[in-house]
Amino acid sequence: MTTEKNNNIMGTVYKVCIVISWLFVGFMVVLFFIGQFAFKHDFFDVGVSKALDIEWEYKTDDGQTGTCTVPCKLGTGLGVGVELRSILPTDIEDGMYLIIHAGRSQDIYIDGELRFTHDGSECELPGRIVKSERYPIRLSSSDSGKSIRIVKREKGVINGNVFEMRYGDLYALNRDFIDSNLIKFAMAIVLFLVAIVMCIANLIMNYNYKVYNPGLRYLGYGMLAIATWIITDSYLYQMVFDNAYIDGLLSFMIIPILPIPFIRYMNEVQEHRYEDLCVGAIAALIVDAITVAILHFTDILSYENTMMISNSIALLCALLLLAFIVLDGIRGYIRRYALIALGLTGLVVFAFLELVFINMHARAFNGIWLTIGIFFMLILSMTHSVRELLASEREKRTAIEANIVKTTFLANMSHEIRTPINSIMGMNEMILRENKDPDIAEYAEHIKRSGNLLLSIIGDVLDVTRIESGKLNIVNNPYNTAGFISDVVDIVYEHAAPKGLEVKLDIDEEMPAVLEGDQNHIKQILINLITNAGKYTNEGQISLRAYASDILMKGDQGTCNVIFEVSDTGIGIKEDNIGRLFDSFTRFDEKKNANVQGTGLGLTIVKSLAEAMNGEVSVSSTYGMGSTFRVVIPQRVISVNPIEDSWHLSHDRKDKKTRGPYRAAFVAPEADILAVDDNGSNLMIIKQLLKATKARVDQADTGNEAISLVSRKHYDVILLDHMMPDPDGVAVLNYIKTDPSGLNYKTPVIVLTANAVGGSRAEYINMGFDDYLSKPIDGITLEQILQRYIPKEKMDYSEVEETDTKEVKANDNEAKPKVFGDGEFKKIAKMFGDEDFAYEVIHKVAEDTLKQLDKMKSDLLVDRFDDYAINAHAIKGMMASVYYEPLRQRSMEHEKAAKEGRYDFIKEDFEDYSIKCREFCDKILS
Ligand code: ADP
Numbered sequence: 001m002t003t004e005k006n007n008n009i010m011g012t013v014y015k016v017c018i019v020i021s022w023l024f025v026g027f028m029v030v031l032f033f034i035g036q037f038a039f040k041h042d043f044f045d046v047g048v049s050k051a052l053d054i055e056w057e058y059k060t061d062d063g064q065t066g067t068c069t070v071p072c073k074l075g076t077g078l079g080v081g082v083e084l085r086s087i088l089p090t091d092i093e094d095g096m097y098l099i100i101h102a103g104r105s106q107d108i109y110i111d112g113e114l115r116f117t118h119d120g121s122e123c124e125l126p127g128r129i130v131k132s133e134r135y136p137i138r139l140s141s142s143d144s145g146k147s148i149r150i151v152k153r154e155k156g157v158i159n160g161n162v163f164e165m166r167y168g169d170l171y172a173l174n175r176d177f178i179d180s181n182l183i184k185f186a187m188a189i190v191l192f193l194v195a196i197v198m199c200i201a202n203l204i205m206n207y208n209y210k211v212y213n214p215g216l217r218y219l220g221y222g223m224l225a226i227a228t229w230i231i232t233d234s235y236l237y238q239m240v241f242d243n244a245y246i247d248g249l250l251s252f253m254i255i256p257i258l259p260i261p262f263i264r265y266m267n268e269v270q271e272h273r274y275e276d277l278c279v280g281a282i283a284a285l286i287v288d289a290i291t292v293a294i295l296h297f298t299d300i301l302s303y304e305n306t307m308m309i310s311n312s313i314a315l316l317c318a319l320l321l322l323a324f325i326v327l328d329g330i331r332g333y334i335r336r337y338a339l340i341a342l343g344l345t346g347l348v349v350f351a352f353l354e355l356v357f358i359n360m361h362a363r364a365f366n367g368i369w370l371t372i373g374i375f376f377m378l379i380l381s382m383t384h385s386v387r388e389l390l391a392s393e394r395e396k397r398t399a400i401e402a403n404i405v406k407t408t409f410l411a412n413m414s415h416e417i418r419t420p421i422n423s424i425m426g427m428n429e430m431i432l433r434e435n436k437d438p439d440i441a442e443y444a445e446h447i448k449r450s451g452n453l454l455l456s457i458i459g460d461v462l463d464v465t466r467i468e469s470g471k472l473n474i475v476n477n478p479y480n481t482a483g484f485i486s487d488v489v490d491i492v493y494e495h496a497a498p499k500g501l502e503v504k505l506d507i508d509e510e511m512p513a514v515l516e517g518d519q520n521h522i523k524q525i526l527i528n529l530i531t532n533a534g535k536y537t538n539e540g541q542i543s544l545r546a547y548a549s550d551i552l553m554k555g556d557q558g559t560c561n562v563i564f565e566v567s568d569t570g571i572g573i574k575e576d577n578i579g580r581l582f583d584s585f586t587r588f589d590e591k592k593n594a595n596v597q598g599t600g601l602g603l604t605i606v607k608s609l610a611e612a613m614n615g616e617v618s619v620s621s622t623y624g625m626g627s628t629f630r631v632v633i634p635q636r637v638i639s640v641n642p643i644e645d646s647w648h649l650s651h652d653r654k655d656k657k658t659r660g661p662y663r664a665a666f667v668a669p670e671a672d673i674l675a676v677d678d679n680g681s682n683l684m685i686i687k688q689l690l691k692a693t694k695a696r697v698d699q700a701d702t703g704n705e706a707i708s709l710v711s712r713k714h715y716d717v718i719l720l721d722h723m724m725p726d727p728d729g730v731a732v733l734n735y736i737k738t739d740p741s742g743l744n745y746k747t748p749v750i751v752l753t754a755n756a757v758g759g760s761r762a763e764y765i766n767m768g769f770d771d772y773l774s775k776p777i778d779g780i781t782l783e784q785i786l787q788r789y790i791p792k793e794k795m796d797y798s799e800v801e802e803t804d805t806k807e808v809k810a811n812d813n814e815a816k817p818k819v820f821g822d823g824e825f826k827k828i829a830k831m832f833g834d835e836d837f838a839y840e841v842i843h844k845v846a847e848d849t850l851k852q853l854d855k856m857k858s859d860l861l862v863d864r865f866d867d868y869a870i871n872a873h874a875i876k877g878m879m880a881s882v883y884y885e886p887l888r889q890r891s892m893e894h895e896k897a898a899k900e901g902r903y904d905f906i907k908e909d910f911e912d913y914s915i916k917c918r919e920f921c922d923k924i925l926s
Pocket residue numbers: 532533536568570571572573581586587588589593597598599600601602603604626627
């Protein structure tokens with residue numbers, strides 16, 4: 001509360017401070033203007049600065065004579081010297097200066113005495129002098145009324161030009177000079193800096209952010225050229241820079257190329273509509289630039305002589321751009337860039353004015369008009385660009401919003417479709433089981449195949465939407481590398497089998513034994529790649545290579561990169577297509593692959609998952625020969641011991657499970673395990689599954705019994721059912737984990753649950769369970785989990801031997817319970833490794849189901865829906881453990897309905913549900 005109040009006060013103080021600081025700045029600006037205009041005063045007597053407006057007699061080397069006043073342009077020929085004579089005014093005082101701005105190489109005599117001489121050709125390149133300079137000559141009162149003679153001896157035509165002559169006190173003369181040149185010079189410097197920033201920003205946007213806006217870059221170049229021209233051409237240049245002579249050439253050299261960036265800019269803005277003419281104009285400008293440069297440097301014609309031509313070509317280009325704008329106006333395109341069109345028109349008008357001044361006026365090199373023009377255009381162009389940027393930002397936001405709507409829609413739709421498909425599949429399963437007609441069975445098999453395909457497509461869509469909406473959770477947990485590899489190897493065999501492809505494995509036995517990462521998502525990546533290898537390969541082989549690199553250990557633990565390479569000898573991918581391979585919904589060779597099912601989402605998912613885990617995926621392929629997909633995922637290393645050939649063991653064991661005698665992964669006769677489940681058949685299954693490991697298994701069928709056992713005896717692992725009547729699994733876990741002095745405080749507790757929904761694993765881990773095992777429990781996963789948690793000293797791998805479990809043979813019909821088809825019973829028997837035991841379990845399930853049904857009935861009589869849900873859950877688990885899908889499905893519906901308060905459904909359906917359950921049990925028990 002107080003913090004909130006404090007925050008409010010601080011916020012208000014902050015705002016007030018900001019307002020005051022702005023007011024302060026405003027006050028300073030007002031003071032400046034008052035100082036400049038209302039209370040204007042000179043601090044001291046700056047002295048005099050007068051124009052020397054005397055009349056001059058001139059005489060040129062080629063015999064012309066006459067009079068003139070400054071400024072003057074005598075139009076002398078190339079290299080023709082000029083002599084000017086006059087009488088100085090009579091008001092000259094000691095310490096005054098005469099400032100002459102007229103060419104560079106000249107001698108100045110006062111009363112016949114040489115007072116100034118300068119030869120500019122000493123500091124220039126070949127060519128003719130083109131630049132005038134401003135020289136100060138010291139005077140004294142005795143110079144008043146004396147004769148003055150100026151001998152100008154340039155090689156160019158500049159001899160005929162005298163731009164300015166003033167006399168007076170140096171301070172006043174300089175102030176005048178600065179006054180008349182500073183604004184333009186400063187504007188040019190600003191323009192120069194803005195142009196540099198614009199060009200750099202544009203390049204950064206181009207290369208770093210892939211935002212491509214060449215128009216703005218050309219505008220930047222254009223501004224840079226104009227700014228350079230104005231700066232090199234300014235009178236102030238000689239006060240700031242060292243060699244105004246050579247640099248002075250730049251201002252002439254820039255003029256022919258000055259329009260090029262503007263033409264390119266307009267070409268972009270006008271979307272290349274007049275490209276041919278633009279190219280023509282640029283070519284003409286380049287030819288002009290090169291030609292006049294050659295003429296100047298070879299001393300044939302100086303820039304002053306060719307200036308008129310260059311300026312005219314530049315002007316023509318400007319008029320051409322205006323013509324394009326007019327044309328666009330007529331064709332209706334102008335609306336797209338009205339501001340730029342206005343800006344450019346303004347620039348051309350100002351440039352025209354500038355050229356007029358350059359060619360007509362004696363004080364030629366001004367540039368102020370062009371500067372105004374370029375600022376005018378810059379402001380309008382910038383406004384246009386900012387507007388466009390805002391509009392594209394708005395479009396982007398709308399597109400993102402639309403994408404969110406699409407993603408949500410797809411996610412909802414896939415989810416909604418999946419529910420009825422599951423029911424269809426369930427019903428179809430019943431048809432397959434109960435039907436005797438072979439035709440119907442064939443139809444139902446079709447439904448099953450297509451249904452599975454549809455489910456996998458919807459699964460892909462759901463995955464993609466989950467990834468796109470950022471709901472992908474990466475859950476990192478330790479896992480056994482050998483077990484993981486063994487699972488992946490199984491997947492390879494599974495996908496190679498249908499087409500009789502060979503399998504090649506290259507598993508590095510140095511891989512760390514225990515890693516931490518999101519094994520489910522890595523597996524999903526590999527499933528997608530292996531599925532593709534199977535789909536797009538008709539003969540040859542599928543290979544899997546797995547190894548770890550960059551292993552960095554700090555003490556016991558560390559990091560590494562796990563690398564998987566899935567290769568095939570299939571159809572391969574064309575080089576052109578590789579770039580688009582990971583895009584959504586992209587499929588190639590559609591004709592060739594017409595009979596290969598797919599959505600084009602598999603690789604998108606692969607890439608997104610790999611990136612979400614900070615990994616990467618790459619591909620190399622030769623069309624017609626095959627492809628290799630390589631996935632690199634960083635993982636934490638929990639145990640760096642090499643896996644050696646343990647993945648084989650685990651893989652062979654699985655192999656044997658389906659083909660021959662069963663072998664346990666380990667033997668742990670000293671290990672104590674507690675299994676807790678309210679469902680007797682589950683306890684039976686666990687006990688049987690662990691028989692081969694020789695571990696000592698205690699059982700508890702209520703939460704209370706579990707509590708009493710854990711308070712008396714230490715266990716190495718506890719397998720704990722979640723859904724039990726009070727106290728449930730979580731309550732038992734809490735009991736175990738609250739007392740640090742308890743015997744089992746540190747014992748790993750593994751939750752058993754039938755809620756096999758993605759994400760529930762993370763929830764259970766959050767609740768405090770150490771791991772998660774989903775029902776129906778399969779022996780291999782159970783062993784893998786125990787391998788992870790039973791203390792190492794109690795594990796024995798050497799004693800692993802074939803157990804007394806029987807090899808599963810094809811069943812004879814008489815022996816199997818009547819409810820199961822041949823295939824199903826075989827599957828159950830395989831899972832339990834023993835036919836007799838499978839019978840036992842199925843019997844127990846039938847007995848327990850009847851008991852649970854009675855309980856549910858009495859729950860229903862007194863509206864005890866919480867217990868009803870728990871009991872329905874128990875039946876669901878039992879049906880799952882004997883793979884009886886129809887009743888698992890229906891029990892799940894009842895459990896869900898009880899939890900969601902849909903009691904009408906329960907009351908309506910219970911009768912039928914319980915008849916079906918009883919029929920199932922009776923068939924088994926009879
Ligand atoms: P799908 O297989 O569902 O079409 P994917 O995203 O998994 O979608 O793959 C996209 C496309 O990439 C496939 O349609 C196929 O053209 C090509 N492709 C993927 N894997 C392979 C492979 N191993 N060999 C040849 N082509 C492949």
